[in-house]
Amino acid sequence: MKxxxxxxxxxxxxxxxxxxxxxxxxxxxxxxxKGKIVETEAYLGVIDxxxxxxxxxxxxxxxxxxxxxxxxxxYIIYGMYYLLNVVTKEEGIPEAVLIRGIQPLEGIGEMALNxxxxxxxxxxxKQIINLTNGPGKLSKAMNLEKSLNGEDLCGDRLxxxxxxxxxxxxxxxxxIGIDYAEEAKDFPFRFYIEGNKYxxxxxxx
DNA sequence: CCCATGATGCCCT
DNA sequence: GGGCATCATGGGT
Numbered sequence: 196m197k198x199x200x201x202x203x204x205x206x207x208x209x210x211x212x213x214x215x216x217x218x219x220x221x222x223x224x225x226x227x228x229k230g231k232i233v234e235t236e237a238y239l240g241v242i243d244x245x246x247x248x249x250x251x252x253x254x255x256x257x258x259x260x261x262x263x264x265x266x267x268x269x270y271i272i273y274g275m276y277y278l279l280n281v282v283t284k285e286e287g288i289p290e291a292v293l294i295r296g297i298q299p300l301e302g303i304g305e306m307a308l309n310x311x312x313x314x315x316x317x318x319x320x321k322q323i324i325n326l327t328n329g330p331g332k333l334s335k336a337m338n339l340e341k342s343l344n345g346e347d348l349c350g351d352r353l354x355x356x357x358x359x360x361x362x363x364x365x366x367x368x369x370x371i372g373i374d375y376a377e378e379a380k381d382f383p384f385r386f387y388i389e390g391n392k393y394x395x396x397x398x399x400x
Numbered sequence: 401c402c403c404a405t406g407a408t409g410c411c412c413t
Numbered sequence: 414g415g416g417c418a419t420c421a422t423g424g425g426t
Contacts, residue, residue: 236418245418256411274408276419293418298425331419395419 203264207290211237216358230297234387240289245263245376248289260289298393304335329395348386364389
C-alpha cells in the first residue's frame, strides 16, 4: 500500500519516526528498486539552524520545502552526492525528512551495478552493506538524481509503501554532519532501527 | 579501531 | 569565494 499525502502532512518528527520500516520504491527503466528505510533525520524549518530553510530562508533551491507535502527534495552535496528528503507539513511550512539509510529488498543486483559496476556475487560482505548505508550511497544505488527533485511521491515512479515487519526498537539520537549548527546540532532529530546493519553511523555514548 | 584528506560542483553572499 | 545534511582511501594505533 502506497503512502498517501495525509501521511506526509503531519508533524515532521512523527513522520521521520514512522518512515522507519517503510519501503522506498523507485521504478526506472522497467526495473524495480526497493529498500526498507532504516534511518531518518527531521529538518525543521524556521527554528532549526541545520535546515536549509532556517529562519524562513527562501531561495530557489529550498523552494520545494515550502511546497505541498509528499514530494521529494533532492539536492547535491559536496559536488557529487544526491540526498533524498521527503517534504512534510502543509504548503508554506518548509520542513522535511532526510532518508539516511535503507536495507536493499529488491533489485539488489541493479544496486550493485549502480554503486560498483559489478554484479552482486562479485561484492564482498562489506561492499554489500556499503550499498545503501548512507544518504549519498543509497541515492547512487537507487538511481536517484537531480531530475527527481520535486517528484510527487504520490505518483508511480518514486514512492514509499507500507513495510511488512514493523517490529523493531527505535533509537533517537543527534543528527550527523551538522557541527556548524550551534545549539541545533544537539537536537534529537535522528531516528534509526536498533541493530540494523544499514544504519550509517552508530555514535558511541 | 581512529583520524586526516581530497574529490568536486552548486548555492548563496 | 566560502562552505557544504558525504564518501573512499590511506595511514597510524
